[in-house]
Amino acid sequence: MAPPPSGAIAGGAPFSLRSSHRHYGEKVIQILLGSCALVSVVTTLGIVVSLVFPALEFFAEVSPVDFFTGTVWAPLFDPASFGVVPLLVGTLSVTFWALLVAIPLGLGSAIYLSEYATSRRRVVLKPMLEILAGIPTVVYGYFALTAVTPLLRQIGIQVEIFNVIAGGLVMGVMLIPTIASLSEDAMAAVPQGLRDGAYALGADKLQVSTRVIVPAAMSGIIASFVLGVSRAIGETLIVLIAVGQQAKLTFNPLESIETMTAFIGATGNGDLPTGSTEYKTIFAVGLTLFVITLVMNIISIRLVRKYREVYD
Amino acid sequence: MTSIATSPIDNNELGEFGRSSADDGRGSSVVFEVSNLSVSYSGKLALQGVEIEVYKNFVTAFIGSSGCGKSTFIRCLNRMNDLVPGAVIEGTARYHGLDLYGPDVDPVEVRRRIGMVFQKPNPFPKSIYENVAFGPRVLRMKEGLDERIERSLRSAALWDEVKDRLGDNALGLSGGQQQRLCIARAIAVEPEVILMDEPASALDPISTSRIEDLIHELKRDYTIVIVTHNMQQAARVADMTAYFSVVTPEDGGSRHGVLVEYDRTAKMFTNPSDKRTEDYVSGRSA
Ligand SMILES: Nc1ncnc2c1ncn2[C@@H]1O[C@H](COP(=O)(O)OP(=O)(O)O)[C@@H](O)[C@H]1O
Numbered sequence: 391m392a393p394p395p396s397g398a399i400a401g402g403a404p405f406s407l408r409s410s411h412r413h414y415g416e417k418v419i420q421i422l423l424g425s426c427a428l429v430s431v432v433t434t435l436g437i438v439v440s441l442v443f444p445a446l447e448f449f450a451e452v453s454p455v456d457f458f459t460g461t462v463w464a465p466l467f468d469p470a471s472f473g474v475v476p477l478l479v480g481t482l483s484v485t486f487w488a489l490l491v492a493i494p495l496g497l498g499s500a501i502y503l504s505e506y507a508t509s510r511r512r513v514v515l516k517p518m519l520e521i522l523a524g525i526p527t528v529v530y531g532y533f534a535l536t537a538v539t540p541l542l543r544q545i546g547i548q549v550e551i552f553n554v555i556a557g558g559l560v561m562g563v564m565l566i567p568t569i570a571s572l573s574e575d576a577m578a579a580v581p582q583g584l585r586d587g588a589y590a591l592g593a594d595k596l597q598v599s600t601r602v603i604v605p606a607a608m609s610g611i612i613a614s615f616v617l618g619v620s621r622a623i624g625e626t627l628i629v630l631i632a633v634g635q636q637a638k639l640t641f642n643p644l645e646s647i648e649t650m651t652a653f654i655g656a657t658g659n660g661d662l663p664t665g666s667t668e669y670k671t672i673f674a675v676g677l678t679l680f681v682i683t684l685v686m687n688i689i690s691i692r693l694v695r696k697y698r699e700v701y702d
Numbered sequence: 703m704t705s706i707a708t709s710p711i712d713n714n715e716l717g718e719f720g721r722s723s724a725d726d727g728r729g730s731s732v733v734f735e736v737s738n739l740s741v742s743y744s745g746k747l748a749l750q751g752v753e754i755e756v757y758k759n760f761v762t763a764f765i766g767s768s769g770c771g772k773s774t775f776i777r778c779l780n781r782m783n784d785l786v787p788g789a790v791i792e793g794t795a796r797y798h799g800l801d802l803y804g805p806d807v808d809p810v811e812v813r814r815r816i817g818m819v820f821q822k823p824n825p826f827p828k829s830i831y832e833n834v835a836f837g838p839r840v841l842r843m844k845e846g847l848d849e850r851i852e853r854s855l856r857s858a859a860l861w862d863e864v865k866d867r868l869g870d871n872a873l874g875l876s877g878g879q880q881q882r883l884c885i886a887r888a889i890a891v892e893p894e895v896i897l898m899d900e901p902a903s904a905l906d907p908i909s910t911s912r913i914e915d916l917i918h919e920l921k922r923d924y925t926i927v928i929v930t931h932n933m934q935q936a937a938r939v940a941d942m943t944a945y946f947s948v949v950t951p952e953d954g955g956s957r958h959g960v961l962v963e964y965d966r967t968a969k970m971f972t973n974p975s976d977k978r979t980e981d982y983v984s985g986r987s988a
């Protein structure tokens with residue numbers, strides 16, 4: 391076919407695809423939205439910088455080896471001792487008890503909501519569960535201290551006034567909605583065809599849930615666990631109120647211990663002179679907490695990728 | 703409505719229409735006996751007054767345009783509609799004389815005997831081996847699992863293609879292979895009946911013809927019910943064909959599906975009794 395004669399398209403006028411009017415509005419919006427995203431990036435960088443510099447100054451005064459392997463935490467004593475292990479163990483211990491509650495109950499709620507509940511029940515129950523997530527943590531803290539600890543004593547468990555188990559269990563309850571809600575989302579996203587396929591083979595509801603739906607939703611479920619762990623590690627008020635501030639190196643859940651966050655929370659509102667070694671301790675512990683959370687998130691991204699299944 | 707349930711045995715025209723004969727003894731007994739079956743979803747009538755008998759070791763095809771209730775009906779035969787909230791089934795569906803919807807019938811037991819293959823291949827996101835092992839495992843048929851899996855994959859004409867990679871994820875198979883895997887998965891629990899709801903509609907022509915060949919193979923051992931919107935496919939694979947259509951009642955009732963005619967496939971395509979069937983098979987109506 392012959393090419394069309396030139397000028398045939400634009401009817402005489404010079405042919406152009408340039409915009410006939412400028413999109414100023416669009417540029418402005420792009421810049422506005424871009425700066426919103428920038429704020430969070432800059433803030434994160436700011437946090438890292440403001441953690442790293444005081445922490446580096448701290449490690450110039452205290453050897454990192456002593457810090458990470460020392461088993462005595464007494465930064466305010468004389469002579470001071472900066473072994474962070476008791477705080478790490480404290481955090482680990484509270485997190486363990488919290489997850490012991492949150493993972494089974496959270497996953498169980500998710501399976502119930504996604505696979506067993508009628509849609510009418512689901513629309514009532516899910517918001518109710520999410521209300522749990524909206525309760526301020528200070529309320530959970532006092533609930534642990536003034537309700538759970540006395541209750542434990544009443545049923546014959548000899549806990550100290552401040553103890554790991556009450557705080558840990560209550561923190562677990564606090565985490566249930568996080569895990570349930572995210573896991574339920576992941577399970578609801580599993581294609582209906584997989585359920586049909588399993589039911590058609592004579593599987594019952596429990597088998598379909600545990601052998602098909604949970605494995606197929608594993609990436610989202612793991613993500614919910616990791617978010618739960620991150621929140622448990624970072625939770626401050628509950629441990630400050632109910633678990634105490636005794637930096638003992640123990641796994642005994644009946645005793646009082648101190649977590650990293652409790653140390654930061656309690657020491658940060660004290661009147662330590664800025665620039666003192668004790669003051670910089672806060673940043674060293676803070677940086678440790680930050681790195682732990684970062685590593686957790688990297689692991690979770692890996693795991694999520696590993697378990698992600700491709701549905702077309 | 704003319705729903706004719708013709709028994710292939712006392713049908714005088716037996717043998718008159720090509721490969722409609724059952725000289726090999728197939729079709730000698732009734733597997734499903736459905737009478738006056740209606741289904742509604744949340745009060746909205748989808749299918750009304752179905753009367754049909756499905757014969758043993760026959761391939762029975764359900765044809766008809768989309769929305770006329772073919773899937774709805776086939777899902778009644780293994781109680782898959784139980785899983786649809788709001789679905790209500792009326793009438794009776796007997797399986798070897800037993801009411802499928804009787805009070806002490808366990809739908810899980812029903813589905814064990816009456817397997818199903820779906821329109822879109824739906825392998826589990828597990829290995830090929832685990833997909834086939836799923837049914838035997840949930841039904842605790844643990845003995846000789848490896849042999850059972852090999853047998854099932856062979857029956858589904860998939861063994862040679864996957865025998866060296868049974869541990870690979872099933873989602874890595876092609877669409878046609880996935881569908882044959884789903885057939886193997888269904889076979890692995892030794893059902894008597896396999897229901898197939900448009901098993902080839904998502905597949906390319908070559909995969910489709912492999913599935914059709916497979917259906918020919920399987921009808922020796924299984925009773926097969928297949929939904930298809932492809933008339934040529936019904937003509938190629940089915941012994942008996944049922945034509946469903948949508949009707950709009952004159953009294954102002956809502957549109958719903960009905961079974962128009964049910965007969966030998968050859969008769970349905972060459973000499974149907976109902977004008978609507980004739981229009982449909984000759985391409986004069988949707
Ligand atoms: N799960 C469901 N909920 C509500 N209505 C449905 C459902 N499944 C099917 N229907 C309705 O029932 C009718 C028959 O559908 P279906 O059995 O899927 O037809 P076919 O398989 O012949 O295309 C349609 O009007 C459809 O909208």
Ligand SMILES: [Mg+2]
Pocket residue numbers: 772773774899
């Ligand atoms: Mg359909």
